[in-house]
Amino acid sequence: MPIPVIDFSKLDGEGRAKTMAQIANGCEEWGFFQLVNHGIPLELLARVKRVSSDFYKLEREENFIKNSPSVKQLKELVDKKNEDKLENNDWEDVILLSDDNEWPTKTPGFKETMMAYREELKKLAEKLMEVMDENLGIPKGYIKKAFKGGEGDKAFFGTKVSHYPPCPHPEMVNGLRAHTDAGGIILLFQDDEVEGLEILKDGKWIDVQPIPNSIVINTGDQIEVLSNGKYKSVWHRVQAMPDRTRRSIASFYNPSYNATIEPAAQLVEKENSDVNQSGYPKFVFSDYMSIYTEQKFLPKEPRFQAVRTVY
Template sequence: MNTIISPQEWPEPIVRVQSLSQTCTDSIPERYIKPLSDRPSSEADHVVDANIPIIDLSGLYGDPDARASTLRQISEACNEWGFFQIVNHGVSHELMDMARETWRQFFRLPLEVKQKYANSPKTYEGYGSRLGVEKGAILDWSDYYYLHYLPFSLKDHNKWPAHPPSCREVCDEYGRELVKLCGRLMKVLSINLGLEEDFLQKSFGGEDIGACLRVNFYPKCPRPELTLGLSSHSDPGGMTLLLSDDQVPGLQVRKGHNWITVKPVPHAFIVNIGDQIQVVSNANYKSVEHRVVVNSNKERVSLAFFYNPKSNIPIGPAKELVKPDKPALYTAMTFDEYRLFIRLRGPCGKSHVEALKSP
């Protein structure tokens, strides 16, 4: 693949959506108004009253029947949905609440404090308000904070907020716990694919993987029917653990021609398959489009933790999953190459991973 150079600067001045939210009372700027077909009110899409599967992970550590049942539930959720919620996952509820509240406090800080952490498209690390560098693009109604957790060579506490004072310590502990949880889930996915339990972890680089956190802030919006907090996309990495705002639903998952509004369970993580696992599994598991709608009365905060392959090793279909009737569907690409490929374009449905398909 040709080398893609990540741009150094944003193509236009950055406007903080949180600031817009405080000044827009009955309208929003045109650059946030989505095309008719992409709006949450579009007649082309139907929002269905259902929910993604909810799975109790304690069964993995119970008797053989309970373990088999839990493995089967996860397998069905991966095959049918690409998304599921997990409870009894081993992460302290207190830590989850503390992490979400810490970031809520950050976004309530004065703008001049947050601006010290303003990001660039070169790495995206820091305080941001847009994804993709296409000039004149229609933007999403959200701000965010993106930071690296692994590998340690990329982890830089100076790029993490110093306020509120607990932020760095809480993020460190939260990251440690979620890395462990992702490792357990990777074993389950490997087993369900008929592979050795450490297969996916090894294909991602063993202990030398990547992990990062994006905290999404969705301010109130006076015209939520015209815009999206986050446009439809599939996650580019391996696996995502989302700590949602359980008071204000907003995440929608595509299932066929329908959108399902996820009803978050308190202290659950929402798990979804990313593009890299779709590639390694040779599309036995598929990443799924999802988007975020916004609210006219309430702001939302959610924490997306991305568990990714080591950035410089080629990721392609596992040879064990390539069969005469199902050849390798994808050309191998490093995660660094894939990530830059996406950064130039921003969120764009499932088109990115589909572009990897072998001729």
């Protein structure tokens, strides 16, 4: 059962209505879908693949093998002939990129390439937000404005570059444990050769099939709240692989930490317009993130309840 694949280039032509409906279905029924012909230059995507691979080999691989807590703890389990699974660490090497972070400097072309890529993704995310606004029947620009915290603070845009090295005992550790994403819209440029990403659909884990040069989209917890539950954030995970390194680059278009998030008024029935009677609370995103940091791999519903008491 493959997840939906949508030709985004048809959004502005005769196929607009069909494409809008496909995106609505992807958001409502799946929480995940893939965009092809999304407008990001293929030459830029090729450079992103190259510099991210070079970066890992030049600056990260040796350190992961020697110093990663996951490597050490897995070895301890194996040495003890313990058949338990490593539950509190992931077989993942990560670097986070944002506009005000210090960036790697040893990999030629890394910063320039990733900055150009991030700019393209921001534009794609904002176009998707407008599609969601229209499909949900809320004013154009509503989601973007909500994420900015009104007209003032800028929304947060971060990029997580991940590598999942070959694992000698993939049955004993997760590449990345199952979770939903805390933020808004997530845009993933995943490995087009090495599988491993899975989503939970109708109680079953299914693969997110690798498609060259596609961008995988998923909606986070804040979109679930803003849509009053029409668009659900979805559980997903990454499996560790025994013989190949998987690369993925996830970018997150999230609310400003000062933004107040609540269901859009247009999506709350009049008789239930009191936010305390709707399915989701009103809260400041930074409060939600404080809870999420501690509960990322736990059920999401208690997070919503916990943040309700904070606001």
